[in-house]
Amino acid sequence: MDNLEQISCNKIFGGFQKVYSHDSSELKCKMNFSIYLPPQVEGGDAKLPVIFYLSGLTCTEQNFITKSGFQRYAAEHGIIVVGPDTSPRGVKVEGDDESWDFGVSAGFYLDATQEKWATNYRMASYVNKELYELILQAFSNVVDPKRFGIMGHSMGGHGALVSTLRNPGLYKSVSAFAPICNPTACPWGVKAFTGYLGEDKSKWVEWDATELVKKYDGPPLTLLIDQGAADTFYIQKQLLPENLVEACRSVGVPVILNLREGYDHSYYYISTYLNEHFEFHAKILKA
Numbered sequence: 098m099d100n101l102e103q104i105s106c107n108k109i110f111g112g113f114q115k116v117y118s119h120d121s122s123e124l125k126c127k128m129n130f131s132i133y134l135p136p137q138v139e140g141g142d143a144k145l146p147v148i149f150y151l152s153g154l155t156c157t158e159q160n161f162i163t164k165s166g167f168q169r170y171a172a173e174h175g176i177i178v179v180g181p182d183t184s185p186r187g188v189k190v191e192g193d194d195e196s197w198d199f200g201v202s203a204g205f206y207l208d209a210t211q212e213k214w215a216t217n218y219r220m221a222s223y224v225n226k227e228l229y230e231l232i233l234q235a236f237s238n239v240v241d242p243k244r245f246g247i248m249g250h251s252m253g254g255h256g257a258l259v260s261t262l263r264n265p266g267l268y269k270s271v272s273a274f275a276p277i278c279n280p281t282a283c284p285w286g287v288k289a290f291t292g293y294l295g296e297d298k299s300k301w302v303e304w305d306a307t308e309l310v311k312k313y314d315g316p317p318l319t320l321l322i323d324q325g326a327a328d329t330f331y332i333q334k335q336l337l338p339e340n341l342v343e344a345c346r347s348v349g350v351p352v353i354l355n356l357r358e359g360y361d362h363s364y365y366y367i368s369t370y371l372n373e374h375f376e377f378h379a380k381i382l383k384a
């Protein structure tokens with residue numbers, strides 16, 4: 098828990114939206130993360146469930162907390178919500194700021210193996226080990242260690258799926274808005290995986306949700322996938338939810354795909370359906 102420092106604190110829907118910074122040992126830089134503490138933390142004896150929310154390309158921890166309005170639902174259900182940043186910050190790796198879909202703000206929630214990136218670009222270990230442990234320790238008085246869920250958007254939707262599939266049981270519930278579902282088969286994924294993991298495609302499948310689900314052997318899991326039908330990234334075949342659904346069905350993993358007529362890729366769309374995702378997670382985490 099190195100240098101954990103509160104950066105901001107705002108009351109909202111009876112709870113508190115906070116942002117902290119800390120020194121990350123996995124990423125070797127200072128990182129921000131957000132945490133929403135709903136009103137139920139005050140004076141309550143019961144420990145509360147936690148949902149991690151992973152954001153998409155170009156985001157920081159700020160996008161979700163300022164644009165989605167999730168705090169209303171987290172307060173209703175009594176759920177703590179944690180939001181990491183999307184890549185290491187303030188470390189200069191050559192080429193890390195040349196495009197918006199690779200490098201800074203585009204860590205893809207994996208552990209890079211290519212020399213240039215491998216020291217800092219360890220977002221999988223950061224989220225699923227370091228930050229997870231930090232939350233358990235720093236908020237041990239309010240967090241229920243047995244009830245973690247995860248959700249995300251786009252690159253972060255894929256991060257949520259892969260974090261769940263690679264770490265069976267770590268997250269009891271998972272959902273995603275407009276996730277990149279099959280990165281080994283779309284331009285965003287091919288670019289990121291080539292850069293972070295190298296040319297050997299046999300290594301890529303270890304970080305691809307559509308491939309991982311075919312080998313999933315953990316506790317029973319239902320995947321909730323949401324997709325706007327007018328999302329340009331969906332139309333351009335960056336997201337490929339049908340590939341994930343087909344893979345799930347081939348191995349009998351339950352999956353729900355909600356296609357939303359007229360909706361795009363933005364936070365207008367996410368905020369419209371966020372209540373359904375909170376209900377989905379609450380039902381599992383509070384069962």
Ligand SMILES: N[C@@H](CCC(=O)N[C@@H](CSC=O)C(=O)NCC(=O)O)C(=O)O
Nearest residue numbers: 153154155156160197251252253363364
């Ligand atoms: N290049 C554009 C578009 C970037 C964009 O749409 N980013 C999405 C995530 S895309 C997949 O991971 C996003 O969440 N943007 C932040 C937001 O607040 O909408 C650009 O730079 O704007």
